[in-house]
Amino acid sequence: MRKGIILALLVCLIILGSWNFLHIFIQHKRIEIKNNIQSIPFFLISRYIETLHLAAVKLDSLGYIANISWEPDSLVARKLYSTYNLQEAGNILDQYRLPHVMQIFLRGDKINMEEFVRFRDYFKNFSGIQIGYNEQQYTKLFNEELSLRKIYLPVNIIIIVLTVLILTVLQIHNETRSDYFWQIYKRAGGRKNTRNRNYWEKSLILVFAPLTLNIGIYFLMLSYEVVSWKIDPRLFILEGVTILFSVILTRIILEDKFS
Amino acid sequence: MIQIENLILNRQKDIILTIENLKLDKGRKILLVGDNDSGKSILIKTLHGSYHHFKGNILFNDRARLFPRKKEHSLLVDNTCQVLNDENVWKNLTLPWSEISATRKQKMLDLCKIAGLQENLSIKLGLLSFSAQKMVELIRAAVQLPLLLLLDDFDNYFDAKKEEIALEICNYAVNSGSTVLATSKRLLTGFDQTFRIQNNRVVSL
Numbered sequence: 007m008r009k010g011i012i013l014a015l016l017v018c019l020i021i022l023g024s025w026n027f028l029h030i031f032i033q034h035k036r037i038e039i040k041n042n043i044q045s046i047p048f049f050l051i052s053r054y055i056e057t058l059h060l061a062a063v064k065l066d067s068l069g070y071i072a073n074i075s076w077e078p079d080s081l082v083a084r085k086l087y088s089t090y091n092l093q094e095a096g097n098i099l100d101q102y103r104l105p106h107v108m109q110i111f112l113r114g115d116k117i118n119m120e121e122f123v124r125f126r127d128y129f130k131n132f133s134g135i136q137i138g139y140n141e142q143q144y145t146k147l148f149n150e151e152l153s154l155r156k157i158y159l160p161v162n163i164i165i166i167v168l169t170v171l172i173l174t175v176l177q178i179h180n181e182t183r184s185d186y187f188w189q190i191y192k193r194a195g196g197r198k199n200t201r202n203r204n205y206w207e208k209s210l211i212l213v214f215a216p217l218t219l220n221i222g223i224y225f226l227m228l229s230y231e232v233v234s235w236k237i238d239p240r241l242f243i244l245e246g247v248t249i250l251f252s253v254i255l256t257r258i259i260l261e262d263k264f265s
Numbered sequence: 266m267i268q269i270e271n272l273i274l275n276r277q278k279d280i281i282l283t284i285e286n287l288k289l290d291k292g293r294k295i296l297l298v299g300d301n302d303s304g305k306s307i308l309i310k311t312l313h314g315s316y317h318h319f320k321g322n323i324l325f326n327d328r329a330r331l332f333p334r335k336k337e338h339s340l341l342v343d344n345t346c347q348v349l350n351d352e353n354v355w356k357n358l359t360l361p362w363s364e365i366s367a368t369r370k371q372k373m374l375d376l377c378k379i380a381g382l383q384e385n386l387s388i389k390l391g392l393l394s395f396s397a398q399k400m401v402e403l404i405r406a407a408v409q410l411p412l413l414l415l416l417d418d419f420d421n422y423f424d425a426k427k428e429e430i431a432l433e434i435c436n437y438a439v440n441s442g443s444t445v446l447a448t449s450k451r452l453l454t455g456f457d458q459t460f461r462i463q464n465n466r467v468v469s470l
Contacts, residue, residue: 196361
């Protein structure tokens with residue numbers, strides 16, 4: 007019987023560990039995507055600085071702007087000189103009026119594909135402004151973020167179903183294996199409710215021991231900065247509820263053995 | 266005291282046994298003799314509460330069998346082996362208790378000595394003979410001082426010498442107020458009262 011409990015505890019610990027790892031992995035991936043979105047510049051180009059000022063007023067009202075940097079025509083010219091070694095052609099370039107450029111960085115955690123399209127279309131139709139951005143890169147990142155968001159719920163549901171299934175089967179197996187012992191125990195004059203009490207005692211350990219250990223390991227890793235991504239505490243509650251559900255389900259299935 | 270009133274035991278539609286009135290007194294060893302298929306075992310199971318196809322009343326200290334008080338329980342030792350073969354003798358003896366009192370432990374050791382098991386307490390019970398296993402069951406049951414100790418087919422487990430030892434073990438329970446009811450196919454000595462099943466009825470000998 008002891009072997010059965012240890013095996014159930016181990017399985018439970020592995021499942022919860024994997025669940026937390028998956029959660030951290032998805033969260034890490036999402037943060038990475040958001041950081042990448044934030045690092046891609048979106049350009050507003052205009053011949054007139056006043057037009058860009060007007061655009062800036064609109065940008066102030068948007069909640070997903072991380073950073074704005076201005077590049078007036080003189081700075082653009084200087085960049086061109088240094089990038090393409092055009093010092094000798096400086097005089098020629100000075101004769102031309104170069105456009106002003108505004109670099110916008112978007113907050114990856116606040117913007118999604120739909121908002122980005124609205125944002126892009128707004129400035130596309132803004133009179134006197136031309137836009138410049140890496141469409142392929144933005145689309146790729148937004149799609150990745152969307153797929154992660156889409157798979158998050160189904161993955162969690164699959165894990166919950168698998169956890170309940172594995173733990174229930176394991177517990178049924180353990181109880182069936184100990185059936186002979188309890189039959190003899192009952193016939194020998196043992197108390198009728200001892201098996202029931204024993205089951206709930208074991209279940210209490212099964213619910214709390216792996217969960218506490220998992221939370222402990224996570225916070226230890228967090229304090230030693232092995233991981234830096236915070237797990238939503240609700241996940242731990244969900245894990246506890248899942249194990250508790252499998253315990254109750256097993257008890258209901260095995261009602262005959264306990265009566 | 267166990268009182269059986271107007272009891273009719275059925276197997277499907279057939280009546281196996283009829284008992285109009287039978288009293289099993291406290292602190293007595295009672296033997297019920299009967300041939301094969303006479304209904305001995307079914308009567309024992311009925312008294313134990315594991316056979317329910319009957320009409321009539323079974324009263325344990327004037328209370329219905331269905332509502333026995335916690336201490337007023339019966340224990341059955343029958344032909345099936347109710348021991349854990351992979352566990353040692355002592356574990357089997359102490360199986361119903363999570364903790365065992367010093368007095369009970371001493372009593373068990375005394376009874377083991379009577380049964381000649383004191384040297385075998387740490388041996389796996391599966392390695393011992395059937396009669397030794399039954400002796401362990403008997404000691405375990407007797408020490409619990411049940412209201413009714415039921416021994417089905419008592420003559421099957423033991424030879425004449427072991428029967429005497431088994432009855433001595435039963436005496437411990439009987440002296441503390443338990444009633445021992447054993448069934449057998451043949452007449453045995455050492456019992457306080459003997460009944461026989463004849464023509465589906467129980468008669469006193």
